[in-house]
Amino acid sequence: MTQTTHGRRGRGMKRKHKRLIFVGAGMAALGLAAVLVFSAFDDNLVYFFTPSDLEERTFAPEQRLRVGGLVEEGTVEKSADGLTVRFAVTDGAASLPVTYTGILPDLFREGQGVVAEGFLKGNLFQADGVLAKHDENYMPAEVAEKLKANGQWQGGDEAATP
Amino acid sequence: MTAELGHFALILALVLAIVQGVVPLIGAQRNNDAWMAVARPAAIGQFLFVSMAFACLMYAYVVSDFSVANVAQNSHSAKPLMYKFSAVWGNHEGSMVFWIWILAVYGLAVALFGRHLPDSLRARVLAIQALITVGFLLFSLATSNPFLRLDPAPFDGRDLNPLLQDPGLAFHPPLLYFGYVGLSVTFSFAVAALIEGRVDPAWARWVRPWTLLSWGTLTAGIALGSWWAYYELGWGGFWFWDPVENASFMPWLLATALLHSAIVAEKRDALKSWTILLAILAFALSLLGTFLVRSGLLTSVHSFASDPERGIFILGFLVLVVGGALALFAWRAPMLKGGGQFRPVSREGALVLNNLLLVVGCVTVFIGTLYPLVLDAFSGEKVSVGPPFFHSTFVWMMVPLLLLTAAGPLMAWKRADLPHVVRRLTIAFVAAAIIIVVTIAVRGGPWGAVVGLSIAAWLFTGVMVEFAGRVRLFKVPLGQSVRRALGIPRAAWGMTIAHAGVAVLVTGLVGASNWEEKVETVMSPGDVVSVGGYEFTMMSIGDIQGPNYTARQADFRVERNGNLVSVLQPEKRHYPVQNMPTTEAAIHSTWLADLYVVLGDPVGGASAVRIHHNPLVPWIWGGAAILVIASIVSLTDRRHRVGAPARRTRRAAPGADVAANAAGNAENARSKA
Numbered sequence: 001m002t003q004t005t006h007g008r009r010g011r012g013m014k015r016k017h018k019r020l021i022f023v024g025a026g027m028a029a030l031g032l033a034a035v036l037v038f039s040a041f042d043d044n045l046v047y048f049f050t051p052s053d054l055e056e057r058t059f060a061p062e063q064r065l066r067v068g069g070l071v072e073e074g075t076v077e078k079s080a081d082g083l084t085v086r087f088a089v090t091d092g093a094a095s096l097p098v099t100y101t102g103i104l105p106d107l108f109r110e111g112q113g114v115v116a117e118g119f120l121k122g123n124l125f126q127a128d129g130v131l132a133k134h135d136e137n138y139m140p141a142e143v144a145e146k147l148k149a150n151g152q153w154q155g156g157d158e159a160a161t162p
Numbered sequence: 163m164t165a166e167l168g169h170f171a172l173i174l175a176l177v178l179a180i181v182q183g184v185v186p187l188i189g190a191q192r193n194n195d196a197w198m199a200v201a202r203p204a205a206i207g208q209f210l211f212v213s214m215a216f217a218c219l220m221y222a223y224v225v226s227d228f229s230v231a232n233v234a235q236n237s238h239s240a241k242p243l244m245y246k247f248s249a250v251w252g253n254h255e256g257s258m259v260f261w262i263w264i265l266a267v268y269g270l271a272v273a274l275f276g277r278h279l280p281d282s283l284r285a286r287v288l289a290i291q292a293l294i295t296v297g298f299l300l301f302s303l304a305t306s307n308p309f310l311r312l313d314p315a316p317f318d319g320r321d322l323n324p325l326l327q328d329p330g331l332a333f334h335p336p337l338l339y340f341g342y343v344g345l346s347v348t349f350s351f352a353v354a355a356l357i358e359g360r361v362d363p364a365w366a367r368w369v370r371p372w373t374l375l376s377w378g379t380l381t382a383g384i385a386l387g388s389w390w391a392y393y394e395l396g397w398g399g400f401w402f403w404d405p406v407e408n409a410s411f412m413p414w415l416l417a418t419a420l421l422h423s424a425i426v427a428e429k430r431d432a433l434k435s436w437t438i439l440l441a442i443l444a445f446a447l448s449l450l451g452t453f454l455v456r457s458g459l460l461t462s463v464h465s466f467a468s469d470p471e472r473g474i475f476i477l478g479f480l481v482l483v484v485g486g487a488l489a490l491f492a493w494r495a496p497m498l499k500g501g502g503q504f505r506p507v508s509r510e511g512a513l514v515l516n517n518l519l520l521v522v523g524c525v526t527v528f529i530g531t532l533y534p535l536v537l538d539a540f541s542g543e544k545v546s547v548g549p550p551f552f553h554s555t556f557v558w559m560m561v562p563l564l565l566l567t568a569a570g571p572l573m574a575w576k577r578a579d580l581p582h583v584v585r586r587l588t589i590a591f592v593a594a595a596i597i598i599v600v601t602i603a604v605r606g607g608p609w610g611a612v613v614g615l616s617i618a619a620w621l622f623t624g625v626m627v628e629f630a631g632r633v634r635l636f637k638v639p640l641g642q643s644v645r646r647a648l649g650i651p652r653a654a655w656g657m658t659i660a661h662a663g664v665a666v667l668v669t670g671l672v673g674a675s676n677w678e679e680k681v682e683t684v685m686s687p688g689d690v691v692s693v694g695g696y697e698f699t700m701m702s703i704g705d706i707q708g709p710n711y712t713a714r715q716a717d718f719r720v721e722r723n724g725n726l727v728s729v730l731q732p733e734k735r736h737y738p739v740q741n742m743p744t745t746e747a748a749i750h751s752t753w754l755a756d757l758y759v760v761l762g763d764p765v766g767g768a769s770a771v772r773i774h775h776n777p778l779v780p781w782i783w784g785g786a787a788i789l790v791i792a793s794i795v796s797l798t799d800r801r802h803r804v805g806a807p808a809r810r811t812r813r814a815a816p817g818a819d820v821a822a823n824a825a826g827n828a829e830n831a832r833s834k835a
Contacts, residue, residue: 021506026518033522036555037529044551048544066546082684082765102682103762103772106396106743 046117052094059120067096067125068115076110089116089125100127107132165230168218169309172259175211175266176299178204182292186285190357198285205266205273205288208295212266216250216259219308223250229315232256232308238319238739240710241327248332254472255308257335261452262302264343265295268372272347279368286354287347294346297479305472324711324737324744330390338383338410342448344376345413348420349445352438353487356494361438366428369441371797373424374656377417378793384410385786396745396760398680398774400782403552408531409451412524416444419520422513430510430575431501436517438498439491446484447524453477454531505577512570512578519563526555564617564668567661568624572631586631590623605677614672622665629658656796660789667785673778680775686768694775696757697721698730703769711735713746716761716769720750727752732761732771751780 048066049057059065069089075097076087084101098116108114108130118127182204189197219232223246228234236253237246251260269291276284302308351369355361387410392400401407420440426433453476504510530547537543568590572583597619601612630636632654633646681693685700692698701717713735720727730748737744750757755777762770 018503018506022514025506025515029518029522030525033526033555033559036558037526040551040554041533041547044548044554045545046548048546066544078765082768082770083682083762103760103770106745 048115050091050094051089051096052091054096054120055094061119061121063119064117065120065125066115066117067098067127068113069096071108071110071112071114073110089114096125097123098125098127100130104130105132164218164221165227165309165311168215168222169307171211171215171218172262172299172303172309175208175215175262176296176303178207178211179292179295179299182208183289183296185289187289190282190285190289193282195281198281201285201288201292202273204292205269208292209266209270212259212263216263219256219259220247220250223247226319228317228319229311229313230308231310231312234312234316234319236319238710240739242709244329244332245327248327251335251339252331255302255306257339258298258302258306259308260336261339261343262295262298264339265291265298265346268343268347269295272350276368283351283354283358283365286357287350290350290353291346294350294483297483301472301475301479305475318739320740324735324740324742328390328394330386330394334383334386334390336383337379337386341376341378341380341383341417342410342413342451344372344379345417345441345445345448347372348376348441349487352441353490355438356487356490359494359497361427361434361498363428363431366424366437367801370421370424370428373417373421373441374793374797377414377421378790378797380410380414380417381786381793382790384414385783385790388786389783392779393747393749394744396747398678398747398758398760398772398776400674400779403530403547403549405531406455408527409447409454412527412531413444413448413451415520415524415527416440416447419517419524420444422516422520426510426513430504432504432510433514433517434498434501435491435495438495440517440521442484442487442491446480446487447528449476449480449483453480502576504575507573507580508578509570509573509575512566512573515566516563516570519559519566523556523559523563526559527552530555561613561617564621564664567664568621568627571628571657571661572624586627587624589627590620593623594620608676611672611676614676615669618665618668618672621668622662625658625661625665651801652799653796653801656792656799659795660792663785663788663792665785666781666788670778670781670783670785674776674782677777678774680772682762682770682772684765684768685771689768691771691773693773694755694757694777695722696727696775698757698759698773700769700771701729703767706733708735710739711737711744714761714764714769716759716771718748718759720757728757730757730759732759734761734763753780754778756780 046064046066048068051067051069054065054067067089069091072088072090072095076085078085083103084099085104086097086099088095088097090096098118100116100118109132112132115131116125116127117129117131118125120126182201186198186201186204189195189200221227222230222233223237224243226233226237226239226246228237232253232255236249236256241249250256269288272284272287272291276287279287348369351365351372355365384407387407388400391402392398420437423433423437423440427437453473502510530551533547534545537545569583569587572578572586594616597616598612601615605611632650633643635643638646679694681691683691685691687700687702690697690699697720699719699721701719703714703716706713706715713733715731715733718730718732720730728750730750732748733746735744735746736742745760748759755775756779758774758776760772760774762772764770
């Protein structure tokens, strides 16, 4: 690595100059990306709550939320139009009525874990999306924690069987 | 007995991997030929042992040996044979053995096809490859042994999740894994080069086929997974910006960047340490992908099986591998002297910008994917970052990249003439303008779709301009243009095809995300619903019996202006072994759109249904297929074809390139005459 520095000096200036342009462009791109990312975070983060969390807090009706829990046994009701469903989501301590219009996921069942996304209107959660997991044994981790805290945990230590 | 044999083979593979990981490395350091020579036979032996373990596991699945716990949990005697095979990698333990097997396949490939590599480089690459294998073998044997027995053996198995019993998903994980693991080879090459302290154009040329191979398989794997989600999950969507999807998308973005920066390293001997860094990070992200999917740390609709303990192991491994590689990089990279000089406006400059945009895009996806995890760890608040975030960040960052993709290949190396490039792109401006007018006239918006389609038109026209220039279309007689086209190197063909494929893909993505129409309703036989200009008539609804499921099936007659288009038969299946329902969407694809019908729950004698009209979705799959074809075409370039005559000369001197150039010049002279 002992090269003669002769002739390198001259190029060195240029190289430094060039590098500066690229570093500058890189910084500008990263800065712009950061601005985009943080403004997008402001608008698009959706907070997740369990029904008992929601009892303690209030939200603007236009605030998008996610609610997770188990579908409470015996609460699923279909309305006359065949598409609108009402059910309650529970975390063992509190329960929240949810309404949804549309075809529910395959694994939506009483006693199963679900996550509903939508808006809280008064005491009714109007969901525009309902997620149930691919796995029949799935339960949202947050709900499992809550059930454990309430002493209502029924499963083993392994929430998800391999 | 086979299970024990498989287990034993895995342990032997581990021992051999340790030898392969240590001896050649020391040999290369001390310039000891005998020690370096250990690498090749060890890699071959490695492949044999891991293949044996993998074959034993497969055998246990095929004969339904339910005394093996893994088989009992994931298979069933009544399952079709193909899904007995795919069940091997459809679960965690089996997929890890499969991962290790692919590592061994790549190791074998480097050992066999890398004969022309300098001895020390080959020894080091194979040693690092073996060290990665050691990590995964330890992981498999210590935390997820697929060969554990079950006593007493159950009478029958629990069956594979029915959603996974699908041809699309039978091939999705293998392709994805070939892509992920292929990046381990580029990683090994990068680390070996750092140890050697030397990166030259030859190095970049040796790395390229491996990058291409893993990029192509990764593309195919991601597309197949997306296609599977589209038709199997029945939501009508194809990409949800789910953490697991992002986990495969991030390495893809970096592999794309690597593919481009390696060109600069090869042709111009510049961007060398950057290329090395990309190779390290791309593999780091594929390890991170495995970690995210296998740990269950991020809640995802795709997390089929997860276990935090395994996640911790992979995290530790990740820190060790990536931390070690980055430390080595920090130490050795300053020794890599940059070569060719270039102006900001040049082919190199365009490729740097391409890399910058791809990396910034990847960082954005990374932040969006991991932010919920970080926030949870620090504040305990649970959030999710959904598609709107990625639409308002990542998608916009790709706009300048797509604009650049048309211009970059028109630029000269070292110093480009920008006004000249803009002049050549006049026709692309015209095409984009026409598409803007036509789209507004036909669909009236939204403006995001107008912009998106005009960008696709710009890109496609730009690609054609570059290709036409290359074959001197209309400047020389047509026959000569055809002859020139046949003489273009396969790698250049690959570029043209891939960039055209991106234009097709973008068209599909824009159409599908802006013009989807969807109707959810309740229908009984005889009812008609109109969606997207098509009339859907429900003809009948009834029960059918499948091999390992029962189903409710409806018949829909689809008509347009009174002409029959198709008969669609969506199903709602029930798999009794797992007591699990699945939705089988029925899809009719025209070249321009998909008609997509999903059956919901029964409502009396009627049924809930959802009908989609998804414009341009077939273009997404078409675009992805073109990308894969492009990677195959580029792989067949004679520069890196196995056994190409160039290899012999390459070892001797850089004279091969001079000779090739001379031949090219002679060809040019002839065509000018």
